[in-house]
Amino acid sequence: MPKVKTNSGAKKRFKVTATGKIKRRRAFHSHLLTKKSKKRKRHLRQPALVDATDVRRVRRLLHIGLKG
Numbered sequence: 001m002p003k004v005k006t007n008s009g010a011k012k013r014f015k016v017t018a019t020g021k022i023k024r025r026r027a028f029h030s031h032l033l034t035k036k037s038k039k040r041k042r043h044l045r046q047p048a049l050v051d052a053t054d055v056r057r058v059r060r061l062l063h064i065g066l067k068g
Contacts, residue, residue, distance in 0.1 A: 010061035014050065022050040022058050 015023045028036075029044035036044075050058050059065075 004063055006063050007061040010058060014058055014062060016062070016064060022055060022062075023047050024050050 013024060017023055024047065026044045026046070026048055029041065033041060
């Protein structure tokens with residue numbers, strides 16, 4: 001049976017932390033930044049965690065087994 005390929009798009013967008021949580025970047029920080037406040041842009045720079053409802057979906061794309 002052939003190897004299962006990891007989704008290339010997901011591989012570039014997500015990182016798995018040491019505790020098994022999935023880290024992601026925030027949206028809305030690529031263009032049209034002049035109308036956004038400094039505070040909003042500063043918060044958009046911070047990474048976020050994937051919501052619990054989407055963890056299973058992302059893990060499937062990355063071929064990571066579910067823990068616990």
